[in-house]
Amino acid sequence: MDKNYEQLIADYLAGNLDKEQKVRVEELIASGEIDFVEFRELETLHEDLGAIPIPKPSEQQSIRFYEMLEEEKQQVRASWTNRLLEIPRSIFALLTMPRLAYAAVLLMIGGFAGAQFGSSDSEIEQLSREMQQMKEMMMVNMLEGASAADRLKAVNISTELPGADTEAIHALLFTLNNDPSVNVRVQTIEALKRWGDNERVRQGLVQSIAKQQSPIVIVELADAMLELELKNSAPEFQRLLQERELDYTVQQKLQTSIAMLM
Amino acid sequence: MNSNSDKALMMKVKNGDLDKLGLLFERYHRPLFGYFYRMSKEQEVSEDLVQSVFERLLKYRQTYSGDGKFSTWLFSIARNAHIDHYRKEQRNGVTLEIDENRLEAEDNGQELLVRNKADKKEILEKALDLLEEEKREIIILSRYEGLKYKEIAELYDTTEGAVKVKMFRAMKELKNLVNQIDKDCSYG
CATH class of the missing domain: 1.10.1740.10 (RNA polymerase sigma factor, region 2, helix turn helix motif)
Incomplete structure (x- = not known):
């Protein structure tokens, strides 16, 4: 077949032809320059290719990627810290004793002025309350983000909050039950454990057992239950053992946990 | 942007x-x-x-x-x-082993296909596996990964026209393989 026709058919298959070019193909078929039977067979075959199934990558794939990303970030941070530490060292090296004494006097004057004209305690408290609210809002928004890295960051922000309100707890429990990334869910358990005294958190953690599919998350939950001494989680784990075909090591882990909880 | x-x-x-x-x-x-x-x-x-x-x-x-x-x-x-x-x-000398395993698997697959009068999907999958690597890759990149012929040409350091011709010929060969396997199954 003419190479130009071969290119035309390839374009037809990829859906690259406009109306005019499609008419040209029809004309070539009508005149017999393109074999109609072969053309139809190729078209059908191209469609049928879409039906070949493909497995999904395992959850381990995401875990490995985010671990690698985290490692790289830490390395970058470490190299920045080193560079930042270099700056005061080099400045200090330039200072002579009289200059140091002058700097100390300036610091003392600054401290005295700050004490006289600085903010009152209530203003500072107000500011820190607003900061906390802002962090909480940021965390809840980031938990809805598309990237697992952002959601991980959000979970980490939650650990900086001194206390948690209902909205933050609700957002974290929602993440625990629905986030597609195992890594995010595991970190969420860690974050929620900090508020283990809160009844809503305790209930949420127990209710989450039945909703988890990943063995890593289930094992992490079992550890959390032991740490928080949540005895009412034992029946949930027993149900999991009865209803699901769990990995042998997970089964053993759950049996030990149940024995320790009861 | x-x-x-x-x-x-x-x-x-x-x-x-x-x-x-x-x-x-x-x-x-x-x-x-x-x-x-x-x-x-x-x-x-x-x-x-x-x-x-x-x-x-x-x-x-x-x-x-x-x-x-x-x-x-x-x-x-x-x-x-x-x-x-x-x-x-x-x-590391793994290729030969893999190829032998693959051939064996293909033979078993063939028998399976014959025994079960396998469906179209299986035949097509097998035909795709039998296709020469470069031809298979062009079909995968174009049909499954949605790359334009121009992009594939950049990857192969060739012209867009050459990729289109290769795609056409790869599809034609795939069609022949499908027909051949289908025929073998029918005789089985």
């Missing part, structure tokens, strides 16, 4: 915002896995290769120029990772 476009995200990664690689991972790890799986038929190898692509993105992030489509750059890295992997295996 849209701030969430692939290019913009990769530029941010280049400038130190490494978290943005997470977004690119979420967008591309499944298509990349699909490409590697269709090429190798091995789940574990495919996952290793996806990881290797993102490791290379991080390692060589400073070399990203932002020219051309991001997906073309990504798939050129993926192709290199795939080629490197099989070269390494060749050096």
Whole structure:
């Protein structure tokens, strides 16, 4: 077949032809320059290719990627810290004793002025309350983000909050039950454990057992239950053992946990 | 440039915002896995290769120029990772073993197909496996990964016209293989 026709058919298959070019193909078929039977067979075959199934990558794939990303970030941070530490060292090296004494006097004057004209305690408290609210809002928004890295960051922000309100707890429990990334869910358990005294958190953690599919998350939950001494989680784990075909090591882990909880 | 476009995200990664690689991972790890799986038929190898692509993105992030489509750059890295992997295996003498296993599996597959008068899907999958690697790759990149012929031409360092001709001929050969397997099954 003419190479130009071969290119035309390839374009037809990829859906690259406009109306005019499609008419040209029809004309070539009508005149017999393109074999109609072969053309139809190729078209059908191209469609049928879409039906070949493909497995999904395992959850381990995401875990490995985010671990690698985290490692790289830490390395970058470490190299920045080193560079930042270099700056005061080099400045200090330039200072002579009289200059140091002058700097100390300036610091003392600054401290005295700050004490006289600085903010009152209530203003500072107000500011820190607003900061906390802002962090909480940021965390809840980031938990809805598309990237697992952002959601991980959000979970980490939650650990900086001194206390948690209902909205933050609700957002974290929602993440625990629905986030597609195992890594995010595991970190969420860690974050929620900090508020283990809160009844809503305790209930949420127990209710989450039945909703988890990943063995890593289930094992992490079992550890959390032991740490928080949540005895009412034992029946949930027993149900999991009865209803699901769990990995042998997970089964053993759950049996030990149940024995320790009861 | 849209701030969430692939290019913009990769530029941010280049400038130190490494978290943005997470977004690119979420967008591309499944298509990349699909490409590697269709090429190798091995789940574990495919996952290793996806990881290797993102490791290379991080390692060589400073070399990203932002020219051309991001997906073309990504798939050129993926192709290199795939080629490197099989070269390494060749050096370790694994290829022969794999090929023998594969041939054996193919023979078993053939018997299975004959016994079960297998359906169209199975025949097509088998025919695709039997296709020469480059031809299979062109079909995978165009049909499954949605790369334009122009992008595939960049990957192969050839002309768009040459890729179109190769695609046509690969499809034609695939059709012949399907017909041949189908015929063998009917006789069985």
